[in-house]
Amino acid sequence: MKKPVLEDIGLLVLRLGAGGMMLTHGYPKLLRLFGDEPIKFMDFLGVGPVVSLSLAVFAEFICAILIILG
Template sequence: MNQELLNNLGKLVLRLGSGALILTHGIPKISRLFGEGPIRFSDPFGLGPAISLSLATFAEVICAVLIIIGLKTRLASIPLMITMLTAALYAHADDPFGTKEKPLLFFVLFLGTLILGAGDYSIDGINNNKKRSLF
């Protein structure tokens, strides 16, 4: 296999894996957002629990889907990185490292996605290839 193919397959695996795994944390937040009763969620920036939960849900659902399909991948990784650092350093600040490890691991995955981009097997990649073929 040539190196370019392997690089693009690696980016695909990174996007699909990290996006799908964080989506499993985001989907349950949707029901918390629209459930009955008061919203209980960390409020690290003083915006209120409802807004904080909305921002985390946006990152873990909408941005995760964008990463999975490879659309605006680098941009979509930023809210996820912020959410993961907030979870590790604020929501779990007093917890043992083992609890902080998962959001920190997700942070590293999304940092890698930010650096590497989506690759050719993505909507971003298809759009980039179309632009290149026009010239």
């Protein structure tokens, strides 16, 4: 059975919106990770600030792009 077109459009808008909002939080962290300043980030897992920031960038930037792509 075929899905209605409006359902597909709604899911697309939801995906683009959620991914776009995540990107707005991940992009500054990405710039901080590859910037010249020393990394000061909360060590929430006890693995060091660089690894913690890298995991946050992965979750908020890379995964957001994957959500947008579907």
